[in-house]
Amino acid sequence: MNNYLITVVGATAIGKTSLSIALAQHFNTSIISCDSRQFYKEMNIGTAVPSLEEQAIVQHYFIQNRSIFDNYSVGQFEKDALAKLQEIFQNKNVVIMVGGSGLYANAVIEGLDHFPKVSPEIRLKLNEKIEKGEIKTLQKQLKELDEISFESIEIDNPHRLIRALEICIGTGKPYSSFKNKNKLKRNFTSIKIGLNANRKIMYDRINKRVDLMIQKGLIAEAQKLYPHKNLNALQTVGYKELFSHFDEECSLDFAIEEIKKNTRRFAKRQVTWNKKDTDIHWFDFKESPYKIIQKITELVTT
Numbered sequence: 001m002n003n004y005l006i007t008v009v010g011a012t013a014i015g016k017t018s019l020s021i022a023l024a025q026h027f028n029t030s031i032i033s034c035d036s037r038q039f040y041k042e043m044n045i046g047t048a049v050p051s052l053e054e055q056a057i058v059q060h061y062f063i064q065n066r067s068i069f070d071n072y073s074v075g076q077f078e079k080d081a082l083a084k085l086q087e088i089f090q091n092k093n094v095v096i097m098v099g100g101s102g103l104y105a106n107a108v109i110e111g112l113d114h115f116p117k118v119s120p121e122i123r124l125k126l127n128e129k130i131e132k133g134e135i136k137t138l139q140k141q142l143k144e145l146d147e148i149s150f151e152s153i154e155i156d157n158p159h160r161l162i163r164a165l166e167i168c169i170g171t172g173k174p175y176s177s178f179k180n181k182n183k184l185k186r187n188f189t190s191i192k193i194g195l196n197a198n199r200k201i202m203y204d205r206i207n208k209r210v211d212l213m214i215q216k217g218l219i220a221e222a223q224k225l226y227p228h229k230n231l232n233a234l235q236t237v238g239y240k241e242l243f244s245h246f247d248e249e250c251s252l253d254f255a256i257e258e259i260k261k262n263t264r265r266f267a268k269r270q271v272t273w274n275k276k277d278t279d280i281h282w283f284d285f286k287e288s289p290y291k292i293i294q295k296i297t298e299l300v301t302t
Contacts, residue, residue: 003089003188004300007034007105008098009274010195011267013205015285017050019195020098021058022289023296027094030059032081034108035099036074037236039066042225045218046238048209068225068233078107085188094300095188102152102273109190113179118170126162138165146174152273156240156262159232191299193292194280196271201285203264210260213238222246237262 041064143150164175222242245255
């Protein structure tokens with residue numbers, strides 16, 4: 001097997017974009033984004049999409065290629081990404097994949113997990129609780145039923161929370177117990193590169209990134225999207241906090257602090273998710289791309 005998919009993982013704001021570009025330049029190849037927040041063309045500042053200058057350096061795929069009005073699932077992404085890989089592998093034997101969405105990365109590398117069908121009534125009841133503002137109650141329920149999923153999924157995302165809970169309730173078994181059962185063979189070798197930093201550095205980088213997003217115009221971007229605030233694509237950190245401010249539920253300063261807090265919580269869950277993966281080769285976020293390329297070259301040639 002001579003094709004290699006090199007995936008760059010790590011917490012948000014750790015430096016994955018710049019490393020992925022350096023790797024793609026070295027291997028003269030393209031980048032596939034598996035960041036589910038960056039698929040949508042209406043969302044730019046709040047999702048930290050690579051700049052136009054960065055995208056001009058290396059060909060990126062799955063960046064702002066959908067609309068927030070589209071229903072785009074992880075299953076559809078898996079099919080689209082595999083088709084794009086097949087296309088790129090016709091001329092290149094290395095492709096770079098990058099993004100903070102572990103579920104989407106795993107779908108490409110290993111295939112999706114399969115879950116039993118459960119009664120649709122369960123989802124309806126859970127949705128009713130979300131509409132009543134009882135998300136904290138549901139988060140507590142998930143922690144009691146499946147602490148592994150509570151620590152690893154994006155529990156602030158109602159869609160992800162309900163998906164995990166409906167399986168727990170409908171089957172009487174933890175959502176996490178159905179994961180990673182059927183590993184699919186792919187026509188490429190997977191190499192995973194992880195970037196890490198101590199918690200203080202990671203949180204400082206997140207806080208500074210949020211401040212920069214505000215300076216770049218995140219508030220105005222969120223105001224444009226506010227009429228569509230109930231769309232699933234917008235149930236994400238950086239937008240929902242500002243929507244609460246627009247609803248006069250909190251001050252702007254409080255909303256910004258909530259963005260920072262919820263982004264730090266998201267990063268913590270990313271770290272928890274990645275810690276379970278023993279295939280990741282870890283590097284300090286300050287490590288030179290040259291050293292990382294050396295390691296990848298060793299893995300490719302052995």
